[in-house]
Amino acid sequence: MxxxxxxxxxxxxxxxxxxxxxxxxxxxxxxxxxxxxxxxxxxxxxxxxxxxxxxxxxxxxxxxxxxxxxxxxxxxxxxRLIYLYKLRSRNDIVVKTLADCTRYRIGAVREMASTKAFAKEAGLTEAQMELAPSVESNFRKFLLGRADLVISQDWSAAFMMKSLQRKPDELEPVLLLEQSxxxxxxxxxxxxxxxxxxxxxxxxxxxxxxxxxxxxxxxxx
Structure with missing residues (x-):
């Protein structure tokens, strides 16, 4: 297992x-x-x-x-609901479509289905993304400013923010990426x-x- x-x-x-x-x-x-x-x-x-x-x-x-x-x-x-999140305090980040994402560094977990699907839809290569080996390391890098946006499940995002001593409402979902x-x-x-x-x-x-x-x-x- x-x-x-x-x-x-x-x-x-x-x-x-x-x-x-x-x-x-x-x-x-x-x-x-x-x-x-x-x-x-x-x-x-x-x-x-x-x-x-x-x-x-x-x-x-x-x-x-x-x-x-x-x-x-x-x-x-x-x-499984996958969102693209930014920090609510980042007023400089404006994302309304997938095309807007190419202007920013995206944090994601290597080899996850959500990462591959996003890269394909947005027309990005893995080299253009900030990839991490785990969900926790992905959020740590995001909160340290190494990524502007982060890909995550909704409940996973809230859980990770709490576990890293941050408030879930510091996050703002900017795009629903997957719900099927x-x-x-x-x-x-x-x-x-x-x-x-x-x-x-x-x-x-x-x-x-x-x-x-x-x-x-x-x-x-």
Missing amino acids: LTENLPPLNYQENGVAQGYTTELVQAVLKQADVQADIQFMPWVRAYQQALSQPNTLIFSVTRTPERETQFEWIGPVSP HQYFLALNKQSDPALVQKLKQAFEKVQQSGLPEKLRNKYMR
């Missing part, structure tokens, strides 16, 4: 796995009677490992057409078919148990 620090979906606090999807995954494992450790690592490494190693699951993953045939999908586990995809659990395509079926059935039972709504209340409200 591989993941990254993407709060409040999945993250570590004092070495303990936390988050909405993390607890959902733990409940699925328990329901399926499957033993597995959750490992946190940079997204690029986790993604490549999940692609190459059978019986490996990665979360939380955006299900896109490009990735559709690469994994066995379990979910969805959460909606959702987050899923993704299992390596060469995984044991019996394991895939067991996890899918366990996920359905956990969904019916009411746990997802309890976790949404805990982490996202």
Whole structure:
């Protein structure tokens, strides 16, 4: 079970796995009677490992057409709203269209679906963006002024600002970039078919148990 620090979906606090999807995954494992450790690592490494190693699951993953045939999908586990943010105090930044973004330095996480989609839509190369290995480092660089704008999920942005001792209302969303995809659990395509079926059935039972709504209340409200 591989993941990254993407709060409040999945993250570590004092070495303990936390988050909405993390607890959902733990409940699925328990329901399926499957033993597995959750490992946190940079997204690029986790993604490549999940692609190459059978019986490996990665979360939380955006299900896109490009990735559709690469994994066995379990979910969805959460909606996904991606915004482009600026600091409310930056009156010098004016963004009304994607074309306006080319005038500014954009902070984003390397290899994330939202990063790739934005770069393609805006006609930017990765060299023109301020890329970071994780959500936390992306926000740290943004708050230090190394990026003018930052790409983030709405609830992740609020969570990161609080965790970095800043107020969420210091952020101002300037563009809604994405609302058509959702987050899923993704299992390596060469995984044991019996394991895939067991996890899918366990996920359905956990969904019916009411746990997802309890976790949404805990982490996202």
